[in-house]
Amino acid sequence: MKQYFAGWRQIKAEYGVKAILDAFLGAFLLSTLVIAPIYFILIEVLIVYFVKVYTLAVLLIVATLFYNILLHRLAKQSLFLKKPNCLAPVGKVLFWQSVGGSVLLMILGLIVLFVLIPIWMV
């Protein structure tokens, strides 16, 4: 954890807050463009194939994990494109951030699967 925060301090020192926010905004917009139709397709299929609600909910969780990974990969790419010879550990920091995000999303996904869907089906 210490290394992670130290890594972020290095990235901040090298790029500046504005460039980091710009990279994440670009990554967010592009990854959202990619994932939005996938979400809509899965949700519309889920409504018609509601009998397979758990299978499709798992696919939605997988899509969310993919979104998280894509967002971080694009952010990393954007930062590298801004400064190809950067010395800060961008790849490492964003990789662990992506892993942490995925774990969190997985927990939320499991709550949806085992708590929210059964509550909703009343």
Add this chain to the structure above:
Amino acid sequence: MNELVEKYQHAIKYLFIPYLVLLFLLFYPLEYYVQSPGGLSEVEKLVNIEYQEEKETKGSISTTFVMGIPSPTIFQFLVGYFNPYSDLSVLPASYQQYTPTEVTRISNLDKVISLHNAVIVAYQARMQDDPAIILSSEVKTVVFGKSSTLSHYDEIAFGDEFVSLLGDNDTLVKSISEIGGATTNGNEYAFTFRNKAGELYTVNLLKNLDTGLFGITFRTYEEVDPALSYPIFTINDSNIGGPSGGLLQTLAIYDMLTETDITHGKKIAGTGTINQDGSVGYIGGVKQKIITAYENNVDVFFIPYLDDVSYDNYLEAVNVCKAYNIPYEDWLIPIETFQNALDYLNLMGGAE
């Protein structure tokens, strides 16, 4: 951001038109109705009865619901078209007349009325053996339909209770059967309703000159008073509407009132409306309900069998089972009354 846009500009350029087409398919609605298999909903999550709380029911009693999709998108329509279990039809008149929110309200009202019928039938059935059970109910007349020509359309909500009407010669009318006879001289009459919050309000409704009607449909039903009945029961909020769960709701409530476990550890599901005399009524979406029950590994499925006519639910269900290779012997159980279902479950328990 610019670096990313520059790097992927070719992909963005070439995919722009297909992307828009995809969004069009995903959002453009069609004037159709898609009905697909849905899921099971356990009745014990819908109704709470403070009685026999130490009792453990090993099996489950569930209603079966289907997914009705009014005005599906082109994509949903295509998915439904290729789904062998879905049925496509033109948008039903109710969806053309009412907004989706209004249809949901009507459907919920239908479910609440069905639940009160279920409580009445189950309590009455148990009262014979358990004198501690008390049932108190009163007849209510509620707004169940509104014509687009109804004056004060937005002020009168579905489910509001009809209280009285000031008819000709200032006669106070309290029964809907007397409305016609008491409103022959004029065109505008004062109706008094009670809303969900219990507040009374009066509106002057105009008669439609062409039809001679006020444009309002009422429904009368018997509402159980939970405070004056024993044991006390509560109905939880739910997302699933309609009256087709009546039979299974009655069975589940009956199970909550008895010492024995009427499920005998089995997963019980089914469909059918319930009437106050304990008889069951037809439902729609038989195909989707059978598929839903089968996919959810239900042990027993109750379905109304009232007559040897082509539209009979049981006969339709048998045809569905044959078409989709679903073994229906001892699984699909034809039912005419609540008592039939109860007898079957008792027999099932005795046979084990």
